[in-house]
Amino acid sequence: MQRLLLIGLNHTTAPLEVREKLAFAPQQTLFALAELQKRLDHCEAVILSTCNRVELYLAGPAHIDRNRVVQFLADFHDLPEHIFAPHLYELRGRVVIEHLLSVASSLDSMVLGETQILGQVRQAYETSRSANATGSLLNPLFQRAVSVGREVLTHTQLAEGRVSVASVAADYARRIFDRFDDKTVLCVGTGKMTQLVLQNFISLSAGKLVVCSRVQERADEIARKFGGRGVAFSEIEQQLVASDIVITSTGAPHPIITRKRFEGLLKQRRYRPIFIIDIAVPRDVEASVGDLENVYLYNLDDLQEVVGKTLSLRSEAVEQAQVIVSRHVDAFLQWHRQREIGPLIDALYKRYNEIARAELERATARMELDSAQRQQLEEAVHRMVQKMLHDPVSRLRESPEPHGVNTAYVHAIEQLFKLDPQPTERAPDEQT
Amino acid sequence: MADAPTNSQLILCLAGAAWFLASVILSIGKPTLRAVSTLASFFGLVLGFAALISHAVTRGSWVPLEDNFEALLWLALLTGCVSIYLQLRKTVGRVDWVLSPIVILLLVSAAVFGKTMPRNYSHGLWMGTHIASVFIGPIAFALAAASGVMYLLLTKRLRNKHTVVDARFGSLERLERITYTAVTIGFALLTIGLITGIARAVSADTRLGQNWFWQPKVLLATAAYVLYALVLHSPINPAFRGRRTAILSIAGFILLLGTIGVVQGMK
Numbered sequence: 001m002q003r004l005l006l007i008g009l010n011h012t013t014a015p016l017e018v019r020e021k022l023a024f025a026p027q028q029t030l031f032a033l034a035e036l037q038k039r040l041d042h043c044e045a046v047i048l049s050t051c052n053r054v055e056l057y058l059a060g061p062a063h064i065d066r067n068r069v070v071q072f073l074a075d076f077h078d079l080p081e082h083i084f085a086p087h088l089y090e091l092r093g094r095v096v097i098e099h100l101l102s103v104a105s106s107l108d109s110m111v112l113g114e115t116q117i118l119g120q121v122r123q124a125y126e127t128s129r130s131a132n133a134t135g136s137l138l139n140p141l142f143q144r145a146v147s148v149g150r151e152v153l154t155h156t157q158l159a160e161g162r163v164s165v166a167s168v169a170a171d172y173a174r175r176i177f178d179r180f181d182d183k184t185v186l187c188v189g190t191g192k193m194t195q196l197v198l199q200n201f202i203s204l205s206a207g208k209l210v211v212c213s214r215v216q217e218r219a220d221e222i223a224r225k226f227g228g229r230g231v232a233f234s235e236i237e238q239q240l241v242a243s244d245i246v247i248t249s250t251g252a253p254h255p256i257i258t259r260k261r262f263e264g265l266l267k268q269r270r271y272r273p274i275f276i277i278d279i280a281v282p283r284d285v286e287a288s289v290g291d292l293e294n295v296y297l298y299n300l301d302d303l304q305e306v307v308g309k310t311l312s313l314r315s316e317a318v319e320q321a322q323v324i325v326s327r328h329v330d331a332f333l334q335w336h337r338q339r340e341i342g343p344l345i346d347a348l349y350k351r352y353n354e355i356a357r358a359e360l361e362r363a364t365a366r367m368e369l370d371s372a373q374r375q376q377l378e379e380a381v382h383r384m385v386q387k388m389l390h391d392p393v394s395r396l397r398e399s400p401e402p403h404g405v406n407t408a409y410v411h412a413i414e415q416l417f418k419l420d421p422q423p424t425e426r427a428p429d430e431q432t
Numbered sequence: 433m434a435d436a437p438t439n440s441q442l443i444l445c446l447a448g449a450a451w452f453l454a455s456v457i458l459s460i461g462k463p464t465l466r467a468v469s470t471l472a473s474f475f476g477l478v479l480g481f482a483a484l485i486s487h488a489v490t491r492g493s494w495v496p497l498e499d500n501f502e503a504l505l506w507l508a509l510l511t512g513c514v515s516i517y518l519q520l521r522k523t524v525g526r527v528d529w530v531l532s533p534i535v536i537l538l539l540v541s542a543a544v545f546g547k548t549m550p551r552n553y554s555h556g557l558w559m560g561t562h563i564a565s566v567f568i569g570p571i572a573f574a575l576a577a578a579s580g581v582m583y584l585l586l587t588k589r590l591r592n593k594h595t596v597v598d599a600r601f602g603s604l605e606r607l608e609r610i611t612y613t614a615v616t617i618g619f620a621l622l623t624i625g626l627i628t629g630i631a632r633a634v635s636a637d638t639r640l641g642q643n644w645f646w647q648p649k650v651l652l653a654t655a656a657y658v659l660y661a662l663v664l665h666s667p668i669n670p671a672f673r674g675r676r677t678a679i680l681s682i683a684g685f686i687l688l689l690g691t692i693g694v695v696q697g698m699k
Binding site: 154155172174175176177178179270271272273290293294296298302305306 | 464586589590591593599601602603604605606609670671673674675
């Protein structure tokens with residue numbers, strides 16, 4: 001009978017300064033797994049270490065002592081226990097399965113529905129598997145976790161949309177333009193928010209970046225940082241004609257791009273589509289500019305509204321995701337229970353059937369029965385065996401124990417019916 | 433007397449239309465049903481081609497476009513092929529929302545006109561070229577209209593600041609490029625179709641009569657031709673680009689469908 005334990009901390013239980021101290025760098029993981037297995041009698045182990053969580057999934061034949069795991073963490077990271085121990089959570093049995101499936105489905109993430117965690121769970125499992133640290137319980141459990149995560153992210157709206165203003169803007173850009181290597185991005189103003197949006201636009205690999213600011217030095221500095229070119233504010237009209245994407249956040253008290261001003265540029269632009277992201281407050285671009293043909297104008301409120309709607313859409317999908325997770329938890333437990341008690345039930349039926357057959361042989365040895373009569377007797381004896389074992393086997397299958405088989409029943413059946421114990425599946429302390 | 437399609441060919445043709453209808457219904461449902469939707473279109477195509485083969489066997493001729501049932505069926509099925517190809521490419525996966533209904537309309541038209549007004553098309557270089565170009569050109573125009581519709585839908589979603597803009601719509605730039613390329617190909621074929629049609633009208637004793645120029649089919653085709661010429665004009669006059677190009681492509685295709693309807697309905 002396998003025991004499951006999870007010890008870890010995450011963004012809800014520990015601050016960043018604790019999480020970063022306890023994190024396992026990728027190059028440390030293999031060594032950590034080996035050390036952990038050495039200390040915990042070669043139990044199965046998976047270490048999941050991300051920005052927001054450090055979790056140790058452990059499975060072993062016997063009860064795994066929490067203190068030994070905490071001690072391992074303290075020794076490995078050379079940290080006093082009191083720094084991290086109060087932030088740790090400890091889960092056992094069914095709750096571990098529920099937790100892992102929720103983590104893989106991004107239900108436990110800081111940003112609900114983020115998809116990165118599924119890859120991190122898969123990576124953590126692959127690392128452990130390559131180190132031969134997983135076995136008969138963690139292998140199927142993590143494989144199921146990955147498939148559940150995939151199912152949740154594809155069959156629900158949990159991962160729909162974007163949840164940051166900058167990524168929403170980049171997403172809209174992809175819906176307007178097909179390629180970016182021939183496009184020009186113009187940044188008007190050099191605020192922090194502009195830089196955040198620019199960072200997202202780097203992934204689009206735009207052909208040219210032009211930074212325009214009232215302070216030329218500042219424009220040059222930001223342009224250098226992102227591989228662009230700084231221009232003087234007086235050149236803004238020429239740049240608006242040449243640009244395809246405009247990001248503005250100047251802090252000017254009045255709009256710097258008015259409808260009248262932009263209308264005059266449309267023809268020079270040859271009516272090329274333009275995507276304007278106005279993240280300034282007060283706004284830099286008059287709202288009516290967005291009504292012009294082939295102009296797609298988004299201000300901060302528009303983008304934040306999209307983020308808000310996405311988050312609420314994701315929240316609505318939580319219930320649906322939880323149903324999927326719950327279904328898989330039950331299915332996994334059912335499968336696991338069958339696998340654990342299957343050999344025992346087989347042995348039980350085999351033993352009773354052997355006894356019944358032997359008694360039948362003895363009783364019918366002196367009778368003169370034709371084959372039909374003999375078959376009827378055999379069937380009657382077989383039915384008796386089935387009926388006698390039906391209740392105990394059903395109780396065994398309907399185990400109330402949260403993470404598998406009811407060990408008391410297993411012991412009792414083995415003892416009472418003199419069956420061979422299942423040495424590979426059971427803990428040493430559980431053996432008769 | 434032309435060879436009207438048999439009842440089994442009509443059933444195959446209409447069953448194909450039903451599968452395309454199923455694919456449309458499935459495609460506007462859950463995203464997970466997209467693969468099933470594509471499969472349904474594929475079944476529709478298979479049934480359509482079965483009708484086509486059966487018709488060729490009945491007539492004892494494998495030369496394509498010899499009668500109106502077959503010509504409309506070819507037009508429908510090739511449009512269906514384009515639709516499936518684009519769905520599988522995923523670059524503009526939603527374009528089948530428009531192309532599949534066009535395929536259904538053409539399949540039903542093939543069944544109705546093929547049965548009620550069967551008509552053989554005469555052979556010869558001029559007529560053969562005319563028929564081929566006027567029945568293949570609309571495939572390109574159907575694609576242009578479909579990407580035009582997608583362009584308008586996407587513009588509307590972007591202007592309304594829609595929360596989730598499906599990546600399978602593609603981008604405005606891509607849709608505009610598809611529209612322009614499709615119109616360019618279709619326009620070349622339509623030009624050939626009009627020239628060969630006019631040449632035949634003025635040189636032979638056709639059923640159009642002396643005042644052939646004022647016939648509805650000629651007027652409709654000419655109007656469509658002018659609209660498509662405006663679309664092709666957009667690089668020179670960029671005021672036509674974007675939404676206007678999309679609207680003109682849709683209007684042009686509606687006129688072409690009208691032309692096909694008038695031609696098929698003519699006694």
